[in-house]
Amino acid sequence: MDKLKNVRSFFNIILFKSIMSRLVLLYLALVFIVMIVSGMFIFINIRNLEAERVERDLRHTAILIEDRLIRNLPPDADPEQVERDLAILVPEGREILRVILDYEGNVIAPATGGSFQDSVIITAMTGQEDFQPWVRRAVGWATPEGGVARTWLNYAVPTFNSYNEIEYIIFLSMDASALLTNLDAVTRTIVLAVAIAMVLAAILGVLFSGTLTGPISSLTKTAGEMARGNLDQKIVVKSDDEIGQLTHSFNNLAESLSKTIFDMGSEKNRIEIILNNMTDGVLAYDSDNNLIHANYASSEMLDISDIEAVSFSHVMKTLGFDIDNSVELAKTPTADSVIEIGEKYVSVSCNTYRNIQGRAEGVVLVLQDVTKHAKLDNMRREFVANVSHEIRTPLTTIKSYTETLLEGSVDDEITTRNFLETINSETDRMTFLTADLLELSRFDNKQLSMQLEEADLVSLIKGSIRQNSVLAQNKKQIIEFEPPESSFPIVCDSSRINQVFNNVLSNSIKYSGDDTKITVTLTYSDKHYKISIKDQGLGIPREDLDRIFERFYRVDKARSRAMGGTGLGLAIAKEIMDAHEGRIYALSDAGNGTTMVLRFKRN
Numbered sequence: 001m002d003k004l005k006n007v008r009s010f011f012n013i014i015l016f017k018s019i020m021s022r023l024v025l026l027y028l029a030l031v032f033i034v035m036i037v038s039g040m041f042i043f044i045n046i047r048n049l050e051a052e053r054v055e056r057d058l059r060h061t062a063i064l065i066e067d068r069l070i071r072n073l074p075p076d077a078d079p080e081q082v083e084r085d086l087a088i089l090v091p092e093g094r095e096i097l098r099v100i101l102d103y104e105g106n107v108i109a110p111a112t113g114g115s116f117q118d119s120v121i122i123t124a125m126t127g128q129e130d131f132q133p134w135v136r137r138a139v140g141w142a143t144p145e146g147g148v149a150r151t152w153l154n155y156a157v158p159t160f161n162s163y164n165e166i167e168y169i170i171f172l173s174m175d176a177s178a179l180l181t182n183l184d185a186v187t188r189t190i191v192l193a194v195a196i197a198m199v200l201a202a203i204l205g206v207l208f209s210g211t212l213t214g215p216i217s218s219l220t221k222t223a224g225e226m227a228r229g230n231l232d233q234k235i236v237v238k239s240d241d242e243i244g245q246l247t248h249s250f251n252n253l254a255e256s257l258s259k260t261i262f263d264m265g266s267e268k269n270r271i272e273i274i275l276n277n278m279t280d281g282v283l284a285y286d287s288d289n290n291l292i293h294a295n296y297a298s299s300e301m302l303d304i305s306d307i308e309a310v311s312f313s314h315v316m317k318t319l320g321f322d323i324d325n326s327v328e329l330a331k332t333p334t335a336d337s338v339i340e341i342g343e344k345y346v347s348v349s350c351n352t353y354r355n356i357q358g359r360a361e362g363v364v365l366v367l368q369d370v371t372k373h374a375k376l377d378n379m380r381r382e383f384v385a386n387v388s389h390e391i392r393t394p395l396t397t398i399k400s401y402t403e404t405l406l407e408g409s410v411d412d413e414i415t416t417r418n419f420l421e422t423i424n425s426e427t428d429r430m431t432f433l434t435a436d437l438l439e440l441s442r443f444d445n446k447q448l449s450m451q452l453e454e455a456d457l458v459s460l461i462k463g464s465i466r467q468n469s470v471l472a473q474n475k476k477q478i479i480e481f482e483p484p485e486s487s488f489p490i491v492c493d494s495s496r497i498n499q500v501f502n503n504v505l506s507n508s509i510k511y512s513g514d515d516t517k518i519t520v521t522l523t524y525s526d527k528h529y530k531i532s533i534k535d536q537g538l539g540i541p542r543e544d545l546d547r548i549f550e551r552f553y554r555v556d557k558a559r560s561r562a563m564g565g566t567g568l569g570l571a572i573a574k575e576i577m578d579a580h581e582g583r584i585y586a587l588s589d590a591g592n593g594t595t596m597v598l599r600f601k602r603n
Helices: 002-014 019-070 079-089 119-125 177-227 242-276 296-302 312-318 371-386 389-406 413-444 457-467 469-474 494-510 542-547 557-562 569-579
Strands: 096-102 107-109 130-139 148-160 166-175 281-286 291-294 337-341 344-354 360-369 453-456 478-481 489-492 517-524 528-534 583-588 594-601
Touching: 019 079, 019 096, 019 130, 019 148, 019 166, 019 177, 079 096, 079 107, 119 130, 119 148, 119 166, 148 177, 177 242, 281 296, 296 344, 296 360, 344 371, 389 413, 413 569, 453 457, 453 494, 457 469, 457 478, 457 494, 457 517, 457 528, 469 478, 469 494, 489 494, 489 594, 494 517, 494 528, 494 569, 494 594, 542 583, 569 583
Parallel strands: 478 517
Antiparallel strands: 096 107, 096 166, 130 148, 148 166, 281 291, 281 360, 337 344, 344 360, 453 489, 517 528, 528 594, 583 594
């Protein structure tokens, strides 16, 4: 294992993945840049100094030629004589070339004649001296184009007569081969110095980085052991510098962390004991929908034995929430509700817990068994329904008519008969109301059993239309239905479904005017049969559509009571449809009639 770690460390250094390799690389780069910049500065300075020295020498030579030769040169001087005098004055060698030209650039000496075309000569012809170092060109004795290509340092200066006119041009060119050889030697010396400096810098860099990375490696190794749970770690402090202070602080951190984790473990155990002995269920999820905690009471209330193996979405569906994100759960309107699980009623309360920055990190659900309270509330609602305004109204009428008869009106036969008919009518109404309430009570208590059998939906519709045809004829109404040729089989309690059809059809007839039409249509899809019953009545306002299936709810209370309605028919119809896993709903606008839709599952 140690060999593997050493090999890995070696490759980290080679691939510059360690701090040590990066420090050494940075140190070498710094030394290299400094040496290269310094070497280039020295090289350029030496090169410029040599060029300045040659310029001074050539200028001095040109002054000598002008003073001792040019000033004494007659206008018709013999070029060969000038060449001999020039050779005595400035002997020509391999390293230097000297030429005297007239003001037009024609060669006077050497005697071979010809002309030189050089930038410094052109400048001199304008009356200015010029020096141009390090020129690469071929320069011969007499013909520039015939020489060997070498590097030269060129100088040209004009001479003037007494009229301040250019009379001659002195052109001097020195071979730079010897200078370049010296510069090459300087370059080799600089390169050697850079190489030696890089080697020494690498050695010093490794030694220097080792003093920094050694303690850091120890800290990293110890931190890894702590991450694996070995908190009893301590590093030996070998210095008093910043690294030593860091090591000392790390030792204190390890000791504090060990104590903190011990205290947290003790606190967690106490909380676990408290939560597991609570009668309320507690579920905690983090922001990734992972279960953090679930006590025994929560598993019992949800009737889930191994709740840790159940997904968050499944638990939410059990609680009646269609939510997949724990953070969004507490933001929903259903976050605090009472749900029915089996025979139990459970109150669910959700609270989001947040971190120090205020960001939601999860949700805690508290479950309370409120079965007793829910049953008491159901009993209260049932009692309120039985003694509601719908029962008190006919009782009031019966009592007032009876008191009138007892006070003496019984002697009036006509009045007595009318009162007794009203009392009889109100008694029938109370009988119907009581029957409806008892039926709803059976639905609420799930005491009403369905006699399920296969029936033809088309036949059921036809039968209901026949039963209500007389009532429609009395108002000169037409019930229009085009039955399909094929049958539409469903599994249902025929008498209950017929009760739903009769209730919807009778409502359409009651709330539609005379000489109107009621249209019944039957359509189907792959999964459902749909029956639509459309009338031409007053219609239902949009705000009342969702409430017409509530018990005792009426859109027009006076009109409904006048027509003998109890306000429970549609509520019973909805209970019957729900028991058949179907659906009933209304489509309407005030003044445009109403369409009642019944949807059944296909077999």
